[in-house]
Amino acid sequence: MIKFSRYILVAIGILVTSIVLPSLFWTIFEKVPRSPNIFYSCITEDFIVVDGSTRKSPEGKEYTSDEYEQALPFMFYRQLMADGTMPDTIKGVKMETPSIARASSFYRYTPKRLDAPVPTLWPLLESQSGKVNLAMPEDYFRIEKRMEFIVARTNEINEEKSSLFTDALTAEGFIFPANLIAGLPTTRKSCDEGYFITDNEGSLFHVKMIKGEPYVVRIETPEKLDIVYIEAVDLRSKEYYCYVFTRNQGIFVIMDEVYDLQRLPVDGFNPAIHTFRLSADLFNKCLTILGENWYEAIAVDDMYQVVGTHGEKWEGLYERPEGEMLATLFPFETRMRDENSSFVRFYFKPSPGIRWLIFNLIALIAAVLLITRRGWSWKANIPDLLITAVTGIYGLIATQFFPNKFSKVKPPAKK
Amino acid sequence: MLKSLIYKEWIKIRLVVWIALGLSLVALINIFLKVRHDILFVDAANYWYSFLFRGVVFFSILKFLPFIIGLAIAIAQYFPETVNKRIKLTFHLPVSENGVLIWMHTFGALVILTVFLVVLVLFTAGSAIFFPSNIIRASLLTMMPWFLGGMATYFLVALILLEPMWIYRGLYTAVAAGFVTVFYTGASIGAFRPVLMPLALITLLLSFVVLFSGYRFRKGEM
Numbered sequence: 001m002i003k004f005s006r007y008i009l010v011a012i013g014i015l016v017t018s019i020v021l022p023s024l025f026w027t028i029f030e031k032v033p034r035s036p037n038i039f040y041s042c043i044t045e046d047f048i049v050v051d052g053s054t055r056k057s058p059e060g061k062e063y064t065s066d067e068y069e070q071a072l073p074f075m076f077y078r079q080l081m082a083d084g085t086m087p088d089t090i091k092g093v094k095m096e097t098p099s100i101a102r103a104s105s106f107y108r109y110t111p112k113r114l115d116a117p118v119p120t121l122w123p124l125l126e127s128q129s130g131k132v133n134l135a136m137p138e139d140y141f142r143i144e145k146r147m148e149f150i151v152a153r154t155n156e157i158n159e160e161k162s163s164l165f166t167d168a169l170t171a172e173g174f175i176f177p178a179n180l181i182a183g184l185p186t187t188r189k190s191c192d193e194g195y196f197i198t199d200n201e202g203s204l205f206h207v208k209m210i211k212g213e214p215y216v217v218r219i220e221t222p223e224k225l226d227i228v229y230i231e232a233v234d235l236r237s238k239e240y241y242c243y244v245f246t247r248n249q250g251i252f253v254i255m256d257e258v259y260d261l262q263r264l265p266v267d268g269f270n271p272a273i274h275t276f277r278l279s280a281d282l283f284n285k286c287l288t289i290l291g292e293n294w295y296e297a298i299a300v301d302d303m304y305q306v307v308g309t310h311g312e313k314w315e316g317l318y319e320r321p322e323g324e325m326l327a328t329l330f331p332f333e334t335r336m337r338d339e340n341s342s343f344v345r346f347y348f349k350p351s352p353g354i355r356w357l358i359f360n361l362i363a364l365i366a367a368v369l370l371i372t373r374r375g376w377s378w379k380a381n382i383p384d385l386l387i388t389a390v391t392g393i394y395g396l397i398a399t400q401f402f403p404n405k406f407s408k409v410k411p412p413a414k415k
Numbered sequence: 416m417l418k419s420l421i422y423k424e425w426i427k428i429r430l431v432v433w434i435a436l437g438l439s440l441v442a443l444i445n446i447f448l449k450v451r452h453d454i455l456f457v458d459a460a461n462y463w464y465s466f467l468f469r470g471v472v473f474f475s476i477l478k479f480l481p482f483i484i485g486l487a488i489a490i491a492q493y494f495p496e497t498v499n500k501r502i503k504l505t506f507h508l509p510v511s512e513n514g515v516l517i518w519m520h521t522f523g524a525l526v527i528l529t530v531f532l533v534v535l536v537l538f539t540a541g542s543a544i545f546f547p548s549n550i551i552r553a554s555l556l557t558m559m560p561w562f563l564g565g566m567a568t569y570f571l572v573a574l575i576l577l578e579p580m581w582i583y584r585g586l587y588t589a590v591a592a593g594f595v596t597v598f599y600t601g602a603s604i605g606a607f608r609p610v611l612m613p614l615a616l617i618t619l620l621l622s623f624v625v626l627f628s629g630y631r632f633r634k635g636e637m
Contacts, residue, residue: 004623009587009627019597401590
């Protein structure tokens with residue numbers, strides 16, 4: 001029992017050191033990771049890679065500040081207009097501020113959004129109140145066994161409204177409870193489009209409230225989609241309602257009013273580990289998928305036809321000197337947080353390669369020397385040596401912090 | 416014998432327990448008076464909104480309370496035993512040395528657990544006036560690591576106090592501080608959900624570790 005209690009302490013010691021030491025290491029040695037922004041220029045009909053303060057073409061030609069602004073007239077139209085260098089027409093289209101502003105949009109998805117705690121109560125705004133400003137409702141809905149509206153002031157369920165909406169959902173074949181609920185729970189948007197909801201079987205629905213009445217549409221998908229995340233957007237162009245991320249069938253957008261699903265031409269996108277960025281202008285959309293040490297940019301025209309692609313790869317974390325050093329010093333590291341998740345967990349990250357074996361060996365030799373010097377019995381210390389051999393410096397520290405003094409100490413040899 | 420032993424432990428910690436309960440009650444009253452006040456001023460719907468979508472936590476005053484309670488009860492229970500090595504008297508009783516320590520420790524842990532349960536039950540009851548189950552569930556989920564951290568603090572401080580050598584007390588404190596920090600990592604509402612089970616399991620295992628320094632104490636480790 002007492003020996004067992006010591007091993008619990010040693011395990012805690014290993015856990016704590018494997019969190020603290022690498023975190024200290026990163027505080028000292030971590031460098032800013034590369035995270036370039038990629039745009040598509042309708043002038044040069046090529047990509048522009050913005051990395052820190054440098055702007056380059058894929059071929060490596062560097063742009064000056066003026067060239068950069070002129071290559072992206074939609075991003076910098078206000079500057080170009082002020083300079084008097086904004087072209088009157090591009091590709092035969094007359095340049096007008098409202099249409100430029102309407103077509104421009106940016107979007108960014110990171111895996112942190114997928115693996116995150118989600119609210120289970122949402123406000124359903126009135127979509128057609130006839131007022132210019134949107135207003136927050138006095139109740140919140142949840143979709144569990146049915147759709148329930150809870151009035152905040154009284155903390156009681158509005159039975160009438162709840163059954164009205166539950167019946168409307170049931171009539172469209174909704175299987176309770178809801179799986180995902182996505183919307184824009186704010187009044188700071190151009191109009192209200194309610195919520196995009198998947199039911200227990202993964203079918204997709206659009207739910208909003210029009211003049212107090214439920215509006216429910218079942219959205220037909222071309223194939224059965226394994227939807228993992230939806231993000232509603234408020235585009236000035238009103239081109240689409242939301243982004244739909246599937247586990248491994250890619251990314252879709254749901255076109256405004258017609259509910260057609262348009263697949264974005266990004267292959268190999270994994271929402272659990274990849275970042276997705278989109279920048280849109282009057283002519284093109286530039287889609288970028290970013291991995292830890294690579295990106296793939298795809299430019300599409302307004303009909304979602306691919307007009308260009310460009311990709312790059314650079315050295316990964318463990319190929320850089322600081323990463324190599326970490327993988328030599330420590331056999332693994334434990335983190336409470338991860339860049340791909342909003343949840344707290346014990347993220348166990350084994351070091352790649354076998355270089356850490358050298359340092360584990362050094363830790364083992366140190367443990368052996370300490371045991372010899374103290375004259376402790378070898379037999380009783382075999383588990384400690386094994387622990388040190390496997391966990392390296394962590395095990396060495398933990399076994400020394402909680403000393404293994406259960407065996408009788410040999411009296412020092414008399415001269 | 417067991418009854419007297421438990422009574423002895425109760426005498427040591429009763430003042431701290433009453434103070435802990437009193438403080439918790441004051442904290443809870445403060446929380447709900449503030450919720451009521453804020454709801455009057457900003458309207459309930461807006462208040463719910465700030466919790467759901469802005470991550471404003473109305474019970475953050477409770478965060479370090481379990482830590483303080485765990486720490487205070489551990490000190491009240493084990494510090495007197497280390498003065499003049501009084502615990503040696505207990506170890507001379509005609510009961511197994513480990514057995515005595517296990518009983519003392521179980522009693523202390525149960526008292527803390529009771530205090531924590533009282534706080535959690537009162538919190539749930541108070542929240543039910545203002546909030547629906549969804550918000551209460553999310554709140555309890557967010558608080559759970561703090562309360563587990565309080566238990567872990569009790570177990571680890573007992574370990575540190577019973578350790579006879581100062582140098583090791585320092586080393587244990589370093590590990591304990593690193594581990595307890597895990598429970599109090601700043602996180603958004605509900606972010607601890609996946610790690611709660613592992614943390615609860617480790618905390619349960621930590622209830623044994625006092626035996627280690629108890630053993631070292633008995634063997635007169637210097």
